[in-house]
Amino acid sequence: MTALPALLPDDPEAPFPPVEQALRQPDGLLAVGGDLSPARLLNAYRHGIFPWYSQGQPILWWSPDPRTVFATDAVKLSSKFRRGLRHCDWTVRADTAFDEVVEVCARIRRPGQRGTWITREMQVAYRRLHALGHAHSFEVFAGEQLVGGIYGVTVGRMFYGESMFSAQSGGSKVALAALAHHLHEWGWPLIDAQVENPHLISLGARLWPRQAFVARVAEMATLEGLPGRWNARVGDWPACRLAAPLPD
Template identity: 75%
Template sequence: MSAMPTLLSPDPASPFPPVEQALRHPDGLLAVGGDLSPTRLLNAYRHGIFPWYSRGQPILWWSPDPRAVFRTDGVLLGSRFRRRLRSSDWVVRADTAFAEVIDACAHTPRPGQRGTWITKEMIAAYMRMHALGHAHSFEVLSGNRLVGGIYGVAVGRVFFGESMFSVESGGSKVALAALARHLHEWGWPLVDAQVENEHLMSLGAELWPRHRFKGAVETLGAQPGLPGPWADRVGDWPAHRLAEAAGGGP
């Protein structure tokens, strides 16, 4: 294993190094440089690699081991939260407010976190991916007000979650759970959550060894996906339907 991450070629179509070459410290750092073109990003996601860096840094590419993932039938909502949802008037939509979701993910304050890794360049890159039908958002609305959301990239039948936000308690939970519910109904089994944290684990995230995740992405990523906007597929979906979900906790 190399002691340094690979410097990427300027050619957006150039290959990434094998993910097995990722560093252990920091965990998963694989490559440096390149760009955020759609060609490069799609190539990265097809191999289970994602960009993550802060303003002022070069572009850093990661493949951590283990990997945090959700089974689309495994997102957990506690019974108390589901009871609250039964009387909720929140509505879930898809791909009707992508720009607003990514902007909120970039600027909504998070406990214990200063600043954001979602730079202007990242926003522009994922807006391009959205325009091409590869990046999608799920939005949670109370009336006309956006109260939560999630965005990410779809490749084949894998959804690679990038970020989510809440401005009202539970907004991001509903966005994630609604996304997973729809993906499960479409026959997509997996949502990538990248790196574990306490919140994701409480919602049912699992930790998979890199080799298992890589195998799943290779198989599912090669299957037919659903390119283009998802707005009509989801419509105005009432969040209270998540109260019917079988999973959950206390």
């Protein structure tokens, strides 16, 4: 008999099944149903679980094995790319254009992808988390034009990346690297990147066994985080600070 994912009860406070019960095919599918209330979403992320589904499907909850993870001190930008940032006039900000970052991530075309998993229901849910201080965006601006961004969810000192985009070449790389730089300075060691793809691996993401990831998340989620908006903490941060140092 083919294994089936667990059906979640209506109560948003109800616990998720243990992640060890997630299916192997498709990898990581753990549960179906429920809602996208803040309580349920935060409980999911706290246990290494995230929603991922397409329009017309029920809500699907995942905990893949292995998990794709960035160390905040190990995001890779090529030497050529870093050199190109020396004279870059882009500015990085946080939480000044969250809704726009989510909208662009939802509509931008990606190779090999048909449609989007960032449904209207998902957009509303993450905007609600942002209003509550649990979801954040890093934005890259050329003047006042948004050229790249990333957004995600925080629980404790854990950042769970959801999606990123480039409107100009390199925009998402700068957003990710700037996010990692600030998180590292704040003592946040990891960014969850969910599911492996070649682009993430090229930027320094590594594959963790689910058991190790979930154990680390349980530790980081109990620590004091940075609630509220991050715009004042980041300010107008020059992207050129990510540039390679000048030769001696």
